[in-house]
Amino acid sequence: MPLLRHASLTRFLIARVGSITAQQMLMLAISWHMYDLTSSAWYLGLVGLFQFIPGLATTLVAGHCADRMHRGQLVAICLAAQAAIGALLAVSSMTHAVTRDLLLGLSLVLGAIRPFQMSGQQALLPMLVAQSLLARSMAFSTVVQQVCVIAGPALGGLLFATGVNALYFTCAALFCMSAAMYALIRYDHVAPPREPVTAETVLAGLRFVWSHPLLLGGISLDLFGVLFGGATALLPVYAKEILHVGPQGLGLLRCAPAVGALCVGLMLSRRAIGSGVGRKLLIAVAVYGAAIAAFGLSRSFPVSLLLLAISGGADTISVVVRQTLIQLETPDRMRGRVAAVNTLFIGASNQLGEFESGLTARAFGAVGSVVLGGCATILVSAAWSQLFKPLATRETLH
Template identity: 55%
Template sequence: MSTPLPPERAPLRTLPAFMRFWYARLAGTTGNQMLMVALGWQMYDLTGSAWDLGLVGLLQFLPALLLTLVAGHVADRHDRSRILALAMAAQTVVAIVLMLATHGHWASRWLLLVLSVAVGTAKAFQMPAQQALVPSLVPASALPRALAFSSAGMQAAIVGGPALGGFVYVAGADVVYATCAACFIAAGVLFLRIGHPHVPPPKEPVSLRTVLAGFQFIWQRPVVLGAISLDLFAVLLGGATALLPMFAKDVLHVGPWGLGLLRGAPAAGALCMSLVLTRWPISRRVGHVMFAAVAVYGLATMVFGVSTSFVLSLVALWVSGAADMVSVVIRQSLVQLETPDAMRGRVAAVNSIFIGASNQLGEFESGATAAVLGPVGSVLLGGAGTLFIAGLWFKLFPDLARRERLTERA
């Protein structure tokens, strides 16, 4: 009779709660990606305005920015799987309203904008609870593999969701919204079936101090602060996504098909690397590996900046996505393992703010420097800046740089 593997060595598929979470996240992310494709296309079809397209994105980002700290506090005080189920329920209602409005020909610009706010509000509560739930579903030693496997599902949904949404849109926007609603319902049911026992934290009155406790926790722990801020500045400086249309048209001389491949290349690299990390997790010299991954990300960005070959540009973006995934998995694992469960929601909320700020401000930084230096100069400066930040942070956060294992107890 064979001896069962200990939880930390067992295949992730044998952990039923985590697999329900994984399938739920896959369904929810796919539904959200399809919803974004249909919502953007329908808005442009209704108004023909690029400004309105920008408003759709802005009105989803603002609730996340304004409510994330409150959402993190909620995630630490209430059952996280139920919060996720409620977030899926809210997005289901949005999808059903859009389906009915489209089918009944009463969809309008204002309706789409209001529902964009609703989606952003639901996601503001979803993200901290989602990040904080994973460590309670798997043993600490299996967390890096779990995060890599979870990222693989998310990247697959990010790559496949828009393509599926565009394909289904041929049958009509209402069909896309109905499919989205089915995805959200499936995700909500799976979240409710996780069966994770919620342990309420010690009762304390809600105050500004408790809401902002995540910032204080991060500030007092150099390893956590260094990991989160390194990612913030690396993405802020090194991202080239906003400039891809300029590179596709003016540098690489390819059409929309080429732009689509360029946009998908980083996600494809991240997906491949997440699958590798699921099978072979990083267990030694994690600090050095993380800094090396950020440096590779910066170098790949610079290669993309100077490339005039479409194939080389695709490879550089693929490498940048793969390197970024290494950094993401190590950073998330370190942050989650260094944070007690009662604080994970608030720390995840702060992390979400940093990620959102780096993405949004990074696009602005790329556009502003490109206006002065041109697209190639902007990307080269950003890649060089990422390398500088990696070297500076290596000196400023020696405990992070010397970190041998993800958990000091290992």
């Protein structure tokens, strides 16, 4: 069994490297392609909205599937579908058939697929490591993720120099490799008794989270913190019109938060947070908001990179604490459905946050949108310290 776990964990990490790198490159390409076609922050926001909308319909069903199917195989199917999207974009780009409507349509498909992938991934890691090592494993998985978040946009920016076709084909190849690795993962999977898919079984994850204030506080903190404080959707605007650094600079801006996340993740993988985890979580969210607000005001490319790196480091503390608490407080039979609820909130914070950024940028300009969002995130941290006392006063992860 230890050898089986070791081999499957290795495959899991290899697959994470390939899939996250491909996803970062794909989103970089889609966002730049959209802005190049439309020159509109509004349509950049629509890319996020179109990824969020289908997730509302599929996320809870995805959680049910993650608790019924082999989780590695479920993720493999999702990655294979994304490989097909990358190949389609490559062919469309070669024939000059890429349009605004095509990019929005494929964003809808990506949004429908991703909840199944994320629910399976989040519920899979606890099956591959001992519970006593979960916090450090979660931090190490975050390190792996952030390395890919750094490498993906940077590699994507370099591939842009040779043509967007090469970028899309590379994404497709990485998705295929990752799908194969996930399909080979083995763990003690016991198929649950067959039962009909009903509203009760599908909504069980929501009821579980709602009845546990600590989980509800942690998951909703991410929703509102990133919803207001996300600046990712407007990075093409900053790269092109404010900092004047082009697509290569956009790649560096996209990967800068991951540099900070990588540094903090390495520290947490060596030594988990031992005490005051609730208080440190809320402080980290406030620091994240302050860094985003300062980035919005910056006109220096190096200073902007530094501020984004600080935001990434603070966000990593939040992610590791929240994800570890979710896994430790949830029984395995419910992990897929609770992961689906978490995915729904993450999707709302990321994709809906991108739409919110585009909408407020239209009203207040890109700078006003980012600064107001960062300040709102600080207020969210302060409010949650009072609204969710079980989270704010939590001392240890276990």
